[in-house]
Amino acid sequence: MSRLLLRLLAGQLTRSEAQLQWLRSAPRRSIIDLSYSAHLMDFQRSSIPSSMRKLVATKLSQNFREAVSLQTVPVPTPGDGDLLxxxxxxxxxASDINYSAGRYDRSVTPPxxxxxxGxxxxxxxxxxxxxRFTVGDTVAYMSPGAFAEYTVISAxxxxxxxxxxxxLLALLVSGATAHIALRQLGELKRGETVLVTAAAGGTGQFAVQFAKMAGCHVVGTCSSQEKVEFLKTLGCDRSINYKMEDLAATLRREYPRGVDVVYESIGGSVFDLAVNSLATRGRLLVIGFISGYQSASGLQPVRGSTIPAKLLQKSASIRGFFLNHFLSDYNNSLRSMxxxxxxxxxxxxxxxxxxxxxxxxxxxxSVYRAVEYMYAGHNLGKVVVELQNNRKL
Structure with a gap:
């Protein structure tokens, strides 16, 4: 018999005093929402399994299949301020490979x-x-650990x-990157010419649309006629299939004064071409350099020794963009999109x-296959994977 109950029976405490002391002494804990926690059922009356599958980087490598393994682990329990x-x-x-290779944070070690x-x-x-939330709410999020059947995130x-x-997934990283980069670094002006590389990809599709909304003439590069047709539906003024046309020659011939802004995500020789194609006071936005991500260094060589002279001659600039450095703009950007x-x-x-x-x-x-599909340049828009979590575990 507890000491609190003995004091109550002895008349040393009133019932209300005993209840108050018991509440104060009860351990604080996080809960799985009371609407179903007693039955371990979710809002659609299906069992939450005791275990789940997720992808875990077990070694650092730019080879995603080599770095990442599929594991079965217990379904996590949300903390006080968390959602499951x-x-x-x-x-x-594209950055999934950089992350599994440990290039974003050298202090992070596997697993x-x-x-x-997600x-x-x-x-x-x-x-x-x-x-703020209840069971059954639908949410989107940008947070590490999304490649899992269940993920705990901060509310x-x-x-x-x-x-x-x-x-909606297309907006979280790809859309936000284009929206913020062009607004904060592109300094777009009506009537300017904007070149978007990999224009039919996850983030390129948004760069084309936001540049058109700003009243710009947009040139987009892509790798197939199917993508050319897609870019036309977005309002792209000139779509260049670089497998059918010489990109450098086409830009020199059709845009002899150069382009005002380049939204560049490929790197290597395409980056060199972008530098050469800048107009006076042009701005080159480096969003990424996907052509090098699968290499040991993560880079493809560029003609760096000539860059200072070329920028000086045109009063041009190169501006790097990493979304994590612009998170103060993120909520407003997402709301607008x-x-x-x-x-x-x-x-x-x-x-x-x-x-x-x-x-x-x-x-x-299929995440492995989806990553390889994107790196092969087959995707038209944002690559997404659908998860099926109704299996019995």
Whole structure:
């Protein structure tokens, strides 16, 4: 018999005093939302399994298959301010390889979770998080560890969305990168010419649209006629299939005074061409250099020794963009893009692997294939993987 109960029976405490002391002494803990915690059921009355699958980087390598393994682990429990998300779709990014290679944070050592973005339903949450969310809410998020059937995220990082649509994943990293980079670093002016490399890709599709919204003439590079046709639907003024046309010769012939802004994500020889193509007071925005990510160094060689002279001759500039350095702009950017999407003014093209030889990207196993598909340049828009979490574990 507890000491508190003995004091109550002895008349040393009133019932209300005993209840108050018991509440104060009870251990504080996070909860899985009370609406279903007693039954371990989620909002659709299906069991939350005791275990799940996720992708974990077990060694540092630019070879994603070599670096990352598929593991079965317990389903995590959310902390006080956290949400437990059942992922429905996860997004593939070129930077997934850089992350698994340890290039973003040299202090991070394996094993660590991978994947940056997901959308799904809230199936569990901590007590503090329940002030803003409830079981059944649909959220999108940008947070490490998305390549998993269930992910715990801070409620502060959750973005409420109407439904678990794969198109929303296109906005989180790819869309935000184009939106913020062009606004903050591009300094676009109506009538300027903007060159977008890999224009039919995950982030290129948005750079084309935002440059057109700014009243610019847009030139987009791509690798197939199918992509040329897609770029036309986005309003791209000149689409160049570099496998059919000489890109350098085409730019010299059709844009002899150069281009005012380049949105560049390929690197190597394409970066060199971009430098050479700048107009007076042109701005080259380095979004990435995907052509080198699969190499040991992560880079492709460029003609760096000539860059200072070329920039000086044109009063031009090169500006690097890394989304994590612009997070203060992120919420406003995402809000603006969601408004454009809702109004039907923004296209969010996603590629679920329908044209891949292995078929659509379904389940965590297909993340490997989706990464390779993107690096082969086959994607049209943002690459997404659909997760199926209804299996019995």
């Amino acid at each position: 998300i059942r992922n429905r779709y996860v997004g593939i990014n 660590f979770d991978v994947g940056f973005e 959308v799904g339903e809230v199936v569990g949450l901590g007590l503090s998080a329940s002030s 502060k990082n959750a973005i409420p969305v109407p439904s678990a649509r794969p198109e 969601l408004e454009l999407l809702t109004a039907g003014w923004l296209v969010c093209k996603v590629d679920s692997g329908e044209r891949d030889v292995g078929g659509c990207f379904m389940g965590l196993d």
